[in-house]
Amino acid sequence: MNKPAPKPWIMDIAPYIPGRSTTDDGRTVAKLSSNENPLGTSPAARAAFAAAAGKLERYPDASATELRDAIAAANGLDAARIIYGNGSDEVLHLAAGAFAGPGDEVIHVRYGFAVYEIATRRVGATPVIAPDRDYATDVDAVLACVTDATRIVYIANPNNPTGTYAARDEIARLHAGLPPHVLLVLDHAYAEYIDGAAADGGMELAERASNVLVTRTFSKLYGLAAERIGWGYGAPELIEAMHRIRLPFSITIAGQNAAIAALADTDFVTHTRDHNARWRAWFADEIAKLGNAGLRAVPSQANFVLVVFEGAVTAEVAYKGLMDAGYIVRWLPGQGLAQGLRITIGTEEETRGVIAALRGIVGA
Ligand code: PMP
Secondary structure, eight states, X not given: OOSOOOOHHHHTOOOXXXXXXXXXXXXXXXXXXXXXXXXXXXXXXHHHHHHHTTOOSSOOOTTOHHHHHHHHHHHTOOXXXXXXEEHHHHHHHHHHHHHOOTTOEEEEETTOOHHHHHHHHHTTOEEEEEOOBTTBOOHHHHHHTOOTTEEEEEEXXXXXXXXXXXXXXXXXXXXXXXXXXXXXXXEOTTGGGSSTTOOOSHHHHHHHOSSEEEEEESSSTTOOXXXXXXXXXXXXXXXXXHHTTSOTTOSOHHHHHHHHHHHHOHHHHHHHHHHHHHHHHHHHHHHHTTGGGTEEEOOOSSSEEEEEEOSSSOHHHHHHHHHHHTEEOEEEGGGTEEEEEEEEOOOHHHXXXXXXXXXXXHTO
């Protein structure tokens, strides 16, 4: 060997491709490709961010004590059982880093979030992909994938990129069917967008079970994607193992302060949630009207909708047409989803604009 050799499993990783914000010819268009908050950020969070921005010479609090206390108080949780990360992406990686390695298997669903496969391969473990049921998580299919080598099951609920949601009894059945040594990671990046009071019971499972980790983020509902703040909640032994490998200072002082203020701004949170529920329902209804052209909205409980194209106009053609009309959405052929477009619920104007453009593209 005359040069450093990357581990073979690292070279099997397909690089993560983020949602785009400009076109090939450099035009900036409405970005509906990364499920960000179309209403921006809470003004209180913005002010807290600005107030902290001057303190550059000190490291942030490595334990994020104030932030963890604020999260615990807002959610009725035990602060000692919270771990934070540079986005929930980091927490998802920490789970794989602490609980899987070469020879182990890690399950996720087909059409799952791309980071699960990267986190799995990064530690030399093998991804095992459970088939979906019409884009939704199929608990029986997941359980059928479990072997003696399984160490982790990653489930996003709601799921990205499909928006589908597994209800509380389904998650309970999944957990009950897993051997106790398998870590169930319930990724709640979009859980705040679930209709009404419905919840998947994940936090209660994380409170009482020794093998459940719930991950959450400030990137979506709280409008703080730029600041990269996510967190996880689980049994003390799980959290303690992950703390051993995390980066000591992975979130900034300004970000921590912004997140604390964002938690307190319940008006902004409620407004965001109401906006999303209203326009998600409107968007799905409008797509249903394009059923004759072969368009179908997969039922979503998230802040985006997966539109499947089963008629003459393909998802690729619609993707390009929307780009020409000024909207970047997410087309995921690399994830085996060449037939669909994942479209973030934007402002009212953007949401109406996407539908108008789609009508034009399919000739409705
Ligand atoms: N989980 C899911 C399902 C996601 O869609 C995302 C964002 N794309 C994340 C986790 C990570 O979000 P963040 O790192 O910004 O917290």
